Amino acid sequence: MPRFLSRSGPDGPEREPARGRAGLAESGWSSGDPATAPQPSVGEPATGSLPRVGRPPVPPGRARPAPPGHAARRPAGAPDDEPSQDTLADGLLTSHGGLRGGARAAEGAAYGPADGAEPGDDDAAHDDDAPYDDAEHDAPLTAVPGAPGTEVSGEPPRDTPKGPGRAGRDMGSAIGVALALGAVVITTLLVWRPAFLLVITLAVLVSVVELSRALQAGGHRPPLPPVVVGSVAMMALAWTRGPSGLVVGFLLTVFAVVLWRLGDGPVGYLRDASAAVLVALYVPLLAGFAVLLLVPDDGVARVLAFIVTVVCSDTGGFAAGVLFGKTPLAKSISPKKSWEGLAGSVAACVLVGVLLFTLTFHGPWWGGVLFGVAIALTATLGDLGESLIKRDLGIKDMGTMLPGHGGLMDRMDSLLPSAAVAWLVLSLVVPT
Known part of the structure; x- marks a missing residue:
């Protein structure tokens, strides 16, 4: 355990509460044995007593038992109620979220999963489309005992507010939006079929923009203008010319994408052009078959x-x-x-x-x-x-x-x- 010499300075009543709350002792090891007390290294001025970092109070049920066969190390002569060096190190590790995660991973590798746990059980608690977020499992950052100007209250961290459901969805809003979309589709189909064609076209344009922005977040840069214009052309050609018009519109869109992307140079050309072709195939080409269903x-x-x-x-x-x-x-x-x-x-x-x-x-x-x-x-x-x-x-x-x-x-x-x-x-x- 590293040794630090306390700062020299005036000792007064105003320093006593802070030292008590931070777990700093005024003397060496509490055993009272001078032989077991840490000594300063050669060349270090002995300006005061050695501080000892204590562990903040642990809430009931949060203490982690020592693994079987793992004997805790404590200084010679220290009473049983004093924390061991392993306990002090564990307290410092658990006081920071990242170190806590590393300690947890090391513990799992050494001693295996807990009783009744299976590898990969964490996935069951997440939504099927949600990426794993380790912040849900790690405790929030707390003050390190003994840091200047910090205090340790000993209170357990507050629970993080949870979302509206396990999947993180507002089911009331989801049902309301689904009913509204269904009403728009049925109304336009029954009142005037070209109105449904307009609904499909608007839905395709919005979906093209959303997918293109998502690909841009992943490092791709699909050219958006040729895909948007090509989407409108595919919907119109599918309505007026049938399957052959839809295919021709898709081929023209791909050709426009290839030419448009030339203006940005060769760097990333294949990546960006391929992403744009994927957007054109995935959204407007497949949506064009819904227009073909509407034609008869x-x-x-x-x-x-x-x-x-x-x-x-x-x-x-x-x-x-x-x-x-x-x-x-x-x-x-x-x-x-x-x-x-x-x-x-x-x-x-x-x-x-x-x-x-x-x-x-x-x-x-x-x-x-x-x-x-x-x-x-x-x-x-x-x-x-x-x-x-x-x-x-x-x-x-x-x-x-x-x-x-x-x-x-x-x-x-x-x-x-x-x-x-x-x-x-x-x-x-x-x-x-």
Whole structure:
């Protein structure tokens, strides 16, 4: 244990309370044995008594017992109620959050996990899209005993305020926003179909901006103007020219991105151009298939069937996961998704798909089974794909536009790939 000589200065009543609160002793080791008291090194002036750093009072239930077989070291002649050198060092470590985390990691490596704990249990307490935050586990910074001008109160640290829920979501706001979005979609579909086309275009533009900003936070610089203009062109060409117009619009957007990025030089050219192509493919190209669903005379029914089935996939997967979920589906990407939840999504989508195909489209029942299975799988893959992107970028949500949901892109993740699959299955099984 390092030795420090106390500062020379006037001793008075005004210094006594501070020394008592900081755990400073006025004399050497309390054993009273001069032979065991620390001596100053050669050349150091003996200007006063050696201070001793004590440990602040530990709240009940917070003391960490010594590991089995680990004998505490204490100075010779020290009484039993005096803290040992290991205890003093542990007190200094636990007084700072970072050192505390390192001590905890070293302890876990030496003695293994606690009884009943499994490796990776910390992931269960976090949201599936939330990056691990060690600040939730480390105590806040406290005063180091003996530091000039600091006092140790001995009171336990106050608990950090928790979020509105385990997932950090305001469920009331989330439900309200979901109902409002559903009302906008249904109203525009039933009143005037071109109004729904306008809603899709606005949603695509907002999602393109959110995804581009998220990629910029990760070090990419996708050129935004050509992607925005190309998105509008893809929506218009899909409405007027069908599938071929959508493909042509996407190719023109990629060509515009490649040319636009030349103006910023060769540094990072491939990285930025690839990111912009990803945005154009992920958002406007896939959303264009929802426009293709709207084009036929029964386009309103096709769009509603697609949206309702995706909603049933999310609802069935959530219910089955909460009730029966035990086997992780993709723990490294989304820890709370389970195979049981996927089975619930498939069951709900198949049930709704059969009803829609037989009652609305007057098609074969097996077409509803195929439609339901395809939508459940693509909706789940779309959700996992966006979660993978967000974990790679180290972000929680794509944006903050929708209270309780995050960004609009966070609500489009399962809809975008499902739109392409829905258009393909409906075109093959119940063509117009």
